[in-house]
Amino acid sequence: MKKSRFIVAGAIATGLMLSLAACAPGSSAANAGNADANTAVVTDPSKIAATTITEFDSFTDSTSGLSQYMDKVNAAFMAKYPKIKVKRQTAGGDINTTLKLKISDPSGPDIVPANQGWAGIGDLSASGLLLNLDPYAKAYGWDKTFPTSLLQQHSATTDGKQFGSGSVFGVPVNQGSFVTVFYNRDKLSQLGLKVPTTIDQFQASLSKAKAAGITPVQIGIQDQAATAILLALQDAYGDPTKIRDFVYGEGNVKAQDTGMTQAADTFAKWAKNGYFPKDYQGIKLGDSATSFVNGDGLYFFYYTGYLPASGPQLDKFGTFIMPRNDGETAPVTGSSSQNFSIAKNSKSPDASALYLNFISSVKNGQISIDVLNTPIIGQWKENTSSAMLNDTLGVLNQADKANGYLPYFDWSTPTMLDTLSKNQSLLAAGQIDGAGMSKALQDDYAAFRAKKK
Numbered sequence: 001m002k003k004s005r006f007i008v009a010g011a012i013a014t015g016l017m018l019s020l021a022a023c024a025p026g027s028s029a030a031n032a033g034n035a036d037a038n039t040a041v042v043t044d045p046s047k048i049a050a051t052t053i054t055e056f057d058s059f060t061d062s063t064s065g066l067s068q069y070m071d072k073v074n075a076a077f078m079a080k081y082p083k084i085k086v087k088r089q090t091a092g093g094d095i096n097t098t099l100k101l102k103i104s105d106p107s108g109p110d111i112v113p114a115n116q117g118w119a120g121i122g123d124l125s126a127s128g129l130l131l132n133l134d135p136y137a138k139a140y141g142w143d144k145t146f147p148t149s150l151l152q153q154h155s156a157t158t159d160g161k162q163f164g165s166g167s168v169f170g171v172p173v174n175q176g177s178f179v180t181v182f183y184n185r186d187k188l189s190q191l192g193l194k195v196p197t198t199i200d201q202f203q204a205s206l207s208k209a210k211a212a213g214i215t216p217v218q219i220g221i222q223d224q225a226a227t228a229i230l231l232a233l234q235d236a237y238g239d240p241t242k243i244r245d246f247v248y249g250e251g252n253v254k255a256q257d258t259g260m261t262q263a264a265d266t267f268a269k270w271a272k273n274g275y276f277p278k279d280y281q282g283i284k285l286g287d288s289a290t291s292f293v294n295g296d297g298l299y300f301f302y303y304t305g306y307l308p309a310s311g312p313q314l315d316k317f318g319t320f321i322m323p324r325n326d327g328e329t330a331p332v333t334g335s336s337s338q339n340f341s342i343a344k345n346s347k348s349p350d351a352s353a354l355y356l357n358f359i360s361s362v363k364n365g366q367i368s369i370d371v372l373n374t375p376i377i378g379q380w381k382e383n384t385s386s387a388m389l390n391d392t393l394g395v396l397n398q399a400d401k402a403n404g405y406l407p408y409f410d411w412s413t414p415t416m417l418d419t420l421s422k423n424q425s426l427l428a429a430g431q432i433d434g435a436g437m438s439k440a441l442q443d444d445y446a447a448f449r450a451k452k453k
Helices: 011-014 029-036 065-081 099-104 119-125 134-140 150-154 187-188 199-211 228-238 241-249 260-272 285-293 348-358 362-370 387-402 416-428 434-452
Strands: 051-057 086-089 176-184 297-304 319-322 334-335 339-342
Touching: 051 065, 051 348, 065 086, 065 348, 086 348, 119 339, 134 348, 150 241, 176 187, 176 228, 176 387, 187 319, 228 241, 228 260, 228 297, 228 334, 260 416, 260 434, 285 297, 319 387, 334 387, 339 348, 339 434, 416 434
Parallel strands: 051 086
Antiparallel strands: 176 297, 176 319, 176 334
16 A cells, blocks of 8 residues: 555644555546546536535544635635535545545545546546546636646546646645755754755755754654655756656656656765764654654754644744755745545536636635645745745745646656655665665656556
8 A cells, every 4th residue: 555645643644645546547448538528518607506516635633724724615615606515525544445436436525635646646537537627627727727737747648648648637726735844943043054045055054963963854764754855855956857757757767867866865975974863764754743843953854734833833943945056946846735636426527627616726825824824826925924834935936936846756656655765764774875766766667657558
């Protein structure tokens, strides 16, 4: 079973983004997809019949900002379109084992969280379980509403051979998360430092922190969930176009062409230099996050919106994107915190599509801000009551201007996250180097792509 990219104990666990287990493509997938694409659709709310649609998500903690966002959006939708009721369902734990059954059930939910990547939209759409949204994408103008890099994250070909192009099978909820570097504001000031603007400056700050008796990077890899540090370094070293092409299977890009070799070698160097906690290989990621929030560590690599702190405590920390040395604007690996598709069995596709158009709108980014979370679409003023949120809005604005969202590297195959995590442990143990890491990832990738030809 494939692990979630967000596996952290305690407060973070309430916001799990679950990666779905692979589903075998169905023989009738292409025909089903093409039929959907040619179907007439209704987008005029006055002509959509009164109905109830069921929305299914994974935000089980009713006190979390993620769950509050869903409740507020659903209430706003029903207030605007009173003929359409939204019934919300949630599921905790790992929905890998239940979502395919839910989508297959004729009485199952209309709106489903079919995660991006091959293990989600790629295989579920090819299995004929998701509605082809091309007619709605055209009617609602989603190609103009969403940055191209975000729309790409929700696209797949109907023959099951390509992810990242083809037909649209989902939309991003306007609430996002990015690979980021958190920092302790007081400790950075104590060291007489500012937020680094190059990798060299960042690495110099690690050395200075260690000399001052401060843990440079808080991390724990026991549960193989701390891959954000590798993705951040990959973005700093790699060519964004090559990373994107690798994930989406375009051209002939190899894993070693994406900056992963340099990222892995840098990780190994930091480990050798003592920049991590002494026993980090035996620490769980959730415990390392708690240690960071409690004041142990200058930096912590993770995802915006998933630090186990809130209110004034959260504002003790800041966040930035790992910078590059070449002067280029650093790309941002990120996506919506939940993406939604419509189940093929939905009896109310027009109402469901109206809901998707509503929840992915730029306007609803304000609801994210209202619950102190980050949108994923639009330009936003960095003047909220939260210093942390202002930092993340700065990153969002940077990414939105540059159309710079990179897909998560592990979306490239259904097993890539496991391969990346396991080889990170080997890297930490000194059993492989950066070249060995890239080889393992390339072997996984090549085996999967061979099956898709």
